[in-house]
Amino acid sequence: MPDQPPYLAASDLLRQRISDGEWSPGDRLPSRARLGEEYEVGENVIRRAQELLIAQGLLEGRAGSGTYVAEPRAKVRMVRSRSREVRGGSPFRGDMAGLGKAGSWEHHSEAKVPAPADIAARLGIDEGALTVHTTYEFLADGKPVQLSSSWEPYDLTGGTIVVLPEGGPHGGRGVVERMAVIGVAVSHAVEQPEPRQATAEEATLLGAQTGALVTHIRRTYFCADGRPAETADIVIPAAHCEIVYEIPIE
Missing domain, CATH: 3.40.1410.10 (Chorismate lyase-like)
Structure with a gap:
């Protein structure tokens, strides 16, 4: 991954996959364990990356269910x-x-x-x-x-x-x-x-x-x-x- 803090690099990769249409609004993301294995980082890195994208409105967390691509919402x-x-x-x-x-x-x-x-x-x-x-x-x-x-x-x-x-x-x-x-x-x-x-x-x-x-x-x-x-x-x-x-x- 690029030479930057691991969670920022992971967030960039997740953001790109959403932008490329690999995941659409409403889709559930793979588990943090699976993403961590794919990016060769710990689950905490994936958690911080997802929290950043949630704060930016790209993802949403659902208690007991997982993390999903957020539906577009006009500001x-x-x-x-x-x-x-x-x-x-x-x-x-x-x-x-x-x-x-x-x-x-x-x-x-x-x-x-x-x-x-x-x-x-x-x-x-x-x-x-x-x-x-x-x-x-x-x-x-x-x-x-x-x-x-x-x-x-x-x-x-x-x-x-x-x-x-x-x-x-x-x-x-x-x-x-x-x-x-x-x-x-x-x-x-x-x-x-x-x-x-x-x-x-x-x-x-x-x-x-x-x-x-x-x-x-x-x-x-x-x-x-x-x-x-x-x-x-x-x-x-x-x-x-x-x-x-x-x-x-x-």
């Missing part, structure tokens, strides 16, 4: 732009509607959660100050495409009708629209994307392999006076989604 385009924040309603649902998909989500909120040190720094509040913490699993046509963990300062929304992001008459309408209800003008957001591997929990929720590539976006909304109104950690699977930034030219 969901996730557009990050100013327009998605000002059109009204849920930005995510609007994004999915534009792609002809049904956008939905599952959520869980807790009020008066003490802010961890890193979240407190992002919100400009003291460590341990109260927040509203909401976790989300976003779905496109019922399939998971995004996770989010959101934090809002409790002293900003506490006692108002928008204290819970998914509760009350304005639930689920997005940070910008909800804050406007209580007279808080959100002027801009800052997003910091970076690639990394999915944790075991994230992989389970996204239906991916542990260690699959994801894009982790740290997003913070800011009020017109510069105060952070919300910060979130957004996780998007790289194999099934592509992220596009639309930049307005004034």
Whole structure:
């Protein structure tokens, strides 16, 4: 095999066999033992090669059954732009509607959660100050495409009708629209994307392999006076989604 780490060389050979049509979508691959004998490597090398291709969306593992060539799946385009924040309603649902998909989500909120040190720094509040913490699993046509963990300062929304992001008459309408209800003008957001591997929990929720590539976006909304109104950690699977930034030219 080529002069590179054995698992990368094995993954290249497996990828080529799929590309050449030797295995078609839905086909079950030979056992790791058999492939290891064929390539003269150990089963752990084949396992790492297959995990890499699973993370890239070319293969899929089925518990108790084996490893299969994945069915082609068109990537969901996730557009990050100013327009998605000002059109009204849920930005995510609007994004999915534009792609002809049904956008939905599952959520869980807790009020008066003490802010961890890193979240407190992002919100400009003291460590341990109260927040509203909401976790989300976003779905496109019922399939998971995004996770989010959101934090809002409790002293900003506490006692108002928008204290819970998914509760009350304005639930689920997005940070910008909800804050406007209580007279808080959100002027801009800052997003910091970076690639990394999915944790075991994230992989389970996204239906991916542990260690699959994801894009982790740290997003913070800011009020017109510069105060952070919300910060979130957004996780998007790289194999099934592509992220596009639309930049307005004034």
